[in-house]
Amino acid sequence: MEHSTYQKLVVAAANLLRQKGYAATGISDILKTAGVTRGSLYHHFPGGKRDLAIAAARYSAELLLDMIEAACRKAHSEGGDYHDAMIEFCKKIYASFEKNGNWRFMTVSATLQEGGERNEIFSKEARKHYARIRMKAIDEGGKFGLSAEASYLPLRKAMLILEGSWLLSRVLGDTMPMRSAVKFIEEEKLFHELRQQAQLQISHDETLS
Amino acid sequence: MEHSTYQKLVVAAANLLRQKGYAATGISDILKTAGVTRGSLYHHFPGGKRDLAIAAARYSAELLLDMIEAACRKAHSEGGDYHDAMIEFCKKIYASFEKNGNWRFMTVSATLQEGGERNEIFSKEARKHYARIRMKAIDEGGKFGLSAEASYLPLRKAMLILEGSWLLSRVLGDTMPMRSAVKFIEEEKLFHELRQQAQLQISHDETLS
């Protein structure tokens, strides 16, 4: 990991918050995991737990964006299309889930889920991160010659499936839902191809008539 | 609501747990919401919070099964197919989400998510409920003449999308993800039809050759 106290705190917080959620994660947990004492935390994060959670969410979102970018780059270099990139992205997440529990994913939604009443600060942060993810999708999709919508919708669907299956896998203590998420996202590529064929078919028919 | 103290506790707990999660929901919250005092709670649920959460999860799972059943019945009576039932199911959940925040859904995964270390009791409960949902899907799909797998997979996919979008909608404080979940699940019907056509196409070609 990183060696600065600040970084140690963010990394530890990101992991714990993702695993247990905001309310269940105690400051002491984070301090113990990070090997840091209370004074340091409140020096770097005057706002306490809230500040730290926001920093952790930002860090996690960064990792997620990197994964998306890497998956797209790989698909590109292997001659695949945008849907191949989505599959690659999903498989990466599954692999890391299978290996280390749930580490390195499901950043924003899990991290910023404070119990109880609407927390406008956290919601605003979350919206910011998801907007960035959206922009990244549009950007990467564009490199495959896709429109903004054709870039964003597949990623959104993949994200929903992944978040759902991640949630489930965590509750059940079983990676099966994550595995089926991979299958579902592989299916999406087929779906997309079939839809294209069907549209070709239609325009063909229309040309004939 | 129900009038027995036991029922009042279960209903209040189910709502609060779903909204805020296990760790963030205090016993006092539940008592206040239910209009019940501490002694009563520990009379009906000697195991305290844990017992109550398990009962709440069971209750929520029951509601979910009812919703699935109702959606299938409606699709049947209107001459629709199994995918129409999934769409109906999803729309119902979206409608109730739109109306009362997040009430009456996302039972098991949210309710039984205790922070921290693997909680084998909760996981076992969750597995039990999801197994029941699976059986219900197979049962209902059978009435539409579908195989077990063809019954279960669409529901699983719908559930994953719904859980993901529910999670997101809650964090963002915006029903948009739920709305897109409805669209995605409507898409599934089209996907299924296209796939059937393609398979017919293939078997046709094979017959010709």
Add this chain to the structure above:
DNA sequence: CCCTGTGTAGACCGAATGGTCTAGTGCTGT
């Protein structure tokens, strides 16, 4: 040499948490 600023250490605090315990209420069958 001290002074100042950045960062660390951990004792300490009030509030809130989940859980226990005793007293009491009101309905039951006898």
Add this chain to the structure above:
DNA sequence: ACAGCACTAGACCATTCGGTCTACACAGGG
């Protein structure tokens, strides 16, 4: 009338929570 019971009420407890505060370590500049 009374004993037995299921149930309710809420004071009480130990623990833990997030957060504050003072003391200290140790740089670099004068």
